[in-house]
Amino acid sequence: MKDIRYIFAIKEAMEEEMDRDENVFLIGEDVGLAGGSFGASKGLYEKFGPDRIVDTPISELGFTSLAAGAASCGLRPIVEIMFMDFVTCCMDSIVNQIAKMRYMFGNQYTVPIVIRMPEGGGLNAGPQHSQCLEAWFAHVPGLKVVMAANPYDVKGLLKSAIRDENPVIFIENKTLHAMKGSIPEEEYLIPIGKADVKREGTDVTVVSASRLVNESLKAADLLSKEGISVEVVDLRTIQPWDRETVFTSIAKTHRLVVAHEAVKQFGFGAEIAAAVAEEILDELDAPIMRVGAPFVPASYSLEKYYVPGAEDVKKAVLATMERTF
Amino acid sequence: MGKPSKEKMIEMYRAMVKIRKTEQKLMEVFSNGEILGFLHVSIGQEAAPVGICSHLTEADYIATTHRGHGHAIAKGIDLKMAMAELFGKKAGYCLGRSGSMHLADKSRGIMGANGIVGAGIPIATGAAFAAKYKKTDQVAVATFGEGATGEGAFHEALNFAAIKKLPIVYLCENNGWAEFSPMSIHAPVQSVTKRALAYDIPAVSVANDVLEIYEEAGKAVERARKGEGPTLIEVRSERWYGHYVGDAQKYRGKENVAQAMAKDCLLNFEKGLLESKVLKKQDIEKINTDLDAEIEEAVRFARECPYPEVSEMMEGLYL
Incomplete structure (x- = not known):
């Protein structure tokens, strides 16, 4: 195992796949000479x-x-799309x-x-450089949508995405670029379309993706001190999402929180909540709670109050714990 | 490059008649309700696709437009499978899923008609990029109308192709009408060639004359194959039947339509072939009769083929 930052795990995934298959190439603004505006392709131009x-x-x-x-x-x-916001141009x-x-x-x-792109807040970059638009793409038949929460996941998922025969919207998170994590020295792949139970628990299931997975894990730590056992399910793939893993977890905990950084209204959490309501409503002991950003453009000066985090997940878990049908 | 051989000219004439007659037949079956959706015909514009495709092999690429039957026929599409697609039948190129606006034949490098104006231009540019990347001698052609030159896709593609010297020919059929608006409303220039200046792309404007187009297209394709980069050709074309079949063209005036019809690229070519004795009257009759039979056979085939099953609708979304 070795420690690596998220952004370099992206680079390693691209480099390994380019070594493996000469038909793989990277295209985008500033990816070459400049090494990528967040440094994801540093050294690849030279190689x-x-x-x-x-x-x-x-x-x-x-x-x-x-x-x-x-x-x-x-x-x-x-x-490479430099900021997810710019994907609106294509x-x-x-x-x-x-x-x-x-x-x-x-x-x-x-x-x-x-198509790789970083989303989310964290740089106080304001309304046009902070958006999370994954739900748009999950709504279009024919695309796969992948979101990676840590360095291990981003490398394994990106390698699978490059090998996939279908178009994949691959969403990174800007605040995760500097995150450190452990990955194997040897090659590995992570399958697209499979969720990952990041933490097992018995009282509430939190379904999440990308940065909010890590926030949900922090919330789960806080809540365990209060005697609440949280299961954290990382979707990893938003489209097609892994119903089986989500439904199995809910059948165990009987409570559901969905959490994403995107605005709450019409986010991917709404699709999960609706699917649960359609198919396994009788498994639930309490209403479903959603965590997401408020329904306004991302705030420049008030970003820390705008972007949801562990405290918001904790509140949502407590809210569902207090309720019962 | 110069003039085509006698055999080539006969082949070109045949292709132009095939486009004309196929689209006339399509107008007929469209008015019967046998084909659905929208139908955009290129009658009056047959010279451009034939002029360019006469220089292409099956391995070369072409991305076309909503008015794309002519390019597909000139590039050699199988008429039966194309007709089946227009009829929405399972035997069609796209399994009956897409119809006229999305006709594609991968085996002949036809990358698809496109329902979005200008969208095929960067896609064809991508095909040219792939050819250069793989170091093949393939050439790509992007066809579009003058209306598409208002789109960012046009400018972004030309800019990139010029920087990278990609093997592509941009073929603009300027029929004077962007859907329902004349060029004077949407462009400050009256020739699309001026647009190419900004990208340092050589550009030429030619009449709606298949031999003139053939000559310029030959130079452009050769330039591309030699790795000398993109060329833009504007054909001053004529649209006879409106934006779509059924468009009454009230915005246009009967006189303007009559003027367009008077400049018949097919009839002019036919006259020239007769005068130069490349073809005799009997040859022309035979070509026309043979094509009538081929087109009838394609329509019969399309009519008899089954529609896709509803149960098949969900198949093939992901690989």
Whole structure:
């Protein structure tokens, strides 16, 4: 095992896959000479050169659709979108083209493409550099949506995403880039579509992803001192999400909290809550609680009150513990 | 490059007639209600797809538009499977899922028509990127109308292709109408070639004349194959039947439509072939009769094929 930061785990995943398969290449703004605006591709330009680490003009739509064309002709692009907010500039590419190309063309084309982007607050970067938009993509048939909570997960999931034959929206979290964690020296993969029980518990299930997994683990620590046993389920993949693991956990705890950094309304937590209500409502002993950011644009000066954290998860768990049907 | 051989000219004439007749047939079956959704025909614009595709092999790529039947036919699409797709049948290229606006044939490098104006331009640019990446001699072609040149996708793609010297030809069919609006409303320039200047991409504007297009396309494709980068060709084209079939073109005036129809690229080519004795009247009749039979056979095939089952709707979303 070795210790590594999240951002370097991303780099290792890309590097290993580029070593393994010469059709894999990275494209995006400042990914080459500059090494990536968050440093994810540091050193890769020197190793692989400008043909495989491709710097682009500031043109998210252009280079994302270009990657779609390249993927349909046998390449396996990794696209880096500097901030998730900028993905709004390439919605045609992702929603109308990439998500649909395989199905729409009668399975003639496959589009193995990974679109990486960091989301979330933590830099006081304000309304246009802090958004969490994963639910948009989870709502579009044809895309997979993956979110990694720690260095071990980000490496294993990214390698699987690069090998996946389907388009994958791969969401990082800016505050996690500096996070340290332990990973094996040898190669490993983490399957897409499988959740991970990050902590076992018996009283409440917290279903979460990305940074909020770590916040939920902190909340679980705090709550254990109060005698409440929390099970933390990390979805890892938002689309397609792992119903079996979530439902199995709820059948054990009978209480559910869903937690994400995105605004609460219409977030992925709503889909999980709705699916639980449709399919296993009788397993629940109390109403479902949701944790998410307030329904306003991300705040610059009040960011620490805007972004949800462990305290919010703790409150939601206590709220569901107090209620009963 | 110069003029095509006699055999090539006959092949080109045949392709143009095939496009014209296929789309005339499509208008007929569309008005019967046999094909659904929207239908955009390119009647009057047959010269451009034939002029460019005469220089392409099956391995070369083309990304087309909502008005894309002509490009697909010129690139050699199988008419039966294409017709089946337009009829929404399972035997179609896209398993009946997508219809006219998404006609694609991977085996012939047809990367798909596109329902989004301008969206195919960066996708074709990606195909050119892949060709260069893999060091093949393949060329990509992006077709679009002048309306698409208002889209960011057009500018972003040209900018990147010029920087990287990608093997691509941008073929703009300027038919003067962006859906329902004339070019004077949406562009400060009256020739799309001026747009290419900003990207240092060589550009040429040609008449709706298949031999003229053939000549310029030949130079552009050769440039691309040699690794000398992109070229833009504007064809001053004519749209006869409105944005979609059923568009009454009230915004346009009958005189303007009549003028467009008077500049018939197919008829002009036919006259030239007769005058230069490349073809005789009987040859032309035979080509027309043979194509009528081929198109009828494709329609018969499409009519007889089954629709996809509802139970198949959920298949193939993910691999």
